[in-house]
Amino acid sequence: MDNQEFYRGTWAEVDLDAIEQNVKSFKKYVSNEVSVMAVVKANGYGHGAVAVAQKALRAGAEYLAVAILDEAIALREAGIEAPILVLGWVPPIYAEVAARNGITLTVFQEKWLEEAASILGKTLLNIHLKIDTGMGRLGIKEEDEAKQLIECLATHSSFYVEGFYTHFATADEPGNPFIEIQIDKFEKLASFLKENGLQPKWVHLGNSAGSIRVPKRIGNLIRLGISMYGLSPSQEMKSIQPFKLNAAFRLYSQVVHVKKMMAGEPISYGSTYHTSEGEWIGTIPIGYADGWIRKLSDAYVLVNGERAPIVGRICMDQFMVRLPSKIEVGTKVTLIGKEGSEEITIDDIAERLETINYEIPCMIGPRVPRLFKEYGEKKGVMNTILKK
Structure with a gap:
């Protein structure tokens, strides 16, 4: 334990080179047009968010993702300047805090946009629209909801719609065809949004499991979570992993x-x-x-x-x-x-x-x-x- 700075006989070791190799393996596996968003929520899945984020960015990741605004602010305070997306719901009263810190928020509610716009004024906030294709957690489900968001966005200049995304519910179950249903729902609703004037820079469907299973159908950005840390998304996925994962x-x-x-x-x-x-x-x-x-x-x-x-x-x-x-x-x-x-x-x-x-x-x-x-x-x- 060189350079020890703690006072008990218990510690965890995190192999940052394993993180780097896992990021590079995914980048090599998916298309050259697909970028990597390193998911470092929950203190980097317990590995240490700041150190993992820094290593992932050096390995070629272009974007970071966290679950809550507090996690994003902590990364900014650590000097990390890369784009950061908050995957969870953030109270609209903190929209200006996010914008001031260059943090992108997930949006899926018309009321949220109205409340945030009143706080933002002329300040611009980057947002990604979340589409619920079957996870049943967060997101726009129907065209009527999407239409309301489009109309609301058209009346406010405080938002830049940088991305669309969804989350797979069963991607880690290789025999489950529900992933196809989710992709189909996403493509239909995303097409509707684009036809009505929204042209996002980023489209992302794939978590670790989805990126392995359908690498050519996950948009132009993958959200690399559990497998960045060298762990398979499920026991069933181990038999179809296209490359070795290095536990960190x-x-x-x-x-x-x-x-x-x-x-x-x-x-x-x-x-x-x-x-x-x-x-x-x-x-x-x-x-x-x-x-x-x-x-x-x-x-x-x-x-x-x-x-x-x-x-x-x-x-x-x-x-x-x-x-x-x-x-x-x-x-x-x-x-x-x-x-x-x-x-x-x-x-x-x-x-x-x-x-x-x-x-x-x-x-x-x-x-x-x-x-x-x-x-x-x-x-x-x-x-x-x-x-x-």
Whole structure:
């Protein structure tokens, strides 16, 4: 842990070179006319929004996307000048804040336009119109709604319609034909908008899964989210991935206490585990307050390349493991990552928790510092950058 600037024995490592390679792989896979929008919402899916955004832009991404205005402002405050789209709904009273910071907003409501226009005055705001083609979340559904928006936009000079987009609901299910229905709905409504005078610079349909499945039918911009971080959009997508994805996230801690136990001694809250004679127990300083939730109490970690099962209930800040043998305090522990011939992947944790891989890095909280790693100019030398 070179250049350490934190004070606990738990940290995550983010391989920025993996981010770069994943962006470049997608750029090579899709048409030359298609650009990349790097999705860095939720603190870059738990990887660190600023560092990931900077690396993605250097790798060739042209646009960034976040979920809320606060995330976009944070990127601007970090000195990032690239275009940023907020994918979620932003209260119209903050339209001027977005415009002042050069941030593009998602729009799909006539009332929103009216309220925002009264605040913006002569200030120009970039917007992307969201079309709901079957996600049922946000967006324009019918031509009547689109017509109202067109009429409203025609009466106000405060808006520049820079893009149209939609979001696929089942793109990560290769056997599900619903993606075709969504594409058809989008094309019809987008054509109606264009016929009535709106000519967007950007048209984007494809998330990571959609960009893999239908790379020639996703407009001229892809929204690269989960796969930018080296994770497949679903288990079913793995068999059709056209190139290797490089996982960027690893999670480590260390053993801070080791004790030899007698038979029948209880471990942790509720005394749910009792030791065997001569068993070695190690304490690891990470717990459910860091996102390593209690449901993982039947999981294991890697210590010196061997599996060490978690025993007893995971506490708020610590948990205990059954060690393969006596080890030294300070020994590194791998919670996500590879050690010797053993590996624990994010997909392994997601399967154990009966959820999707997206959720795992997102749930590792801000108490866990991120160490960003990338190769320097001298090949083989790693630079370590800490971002809290």
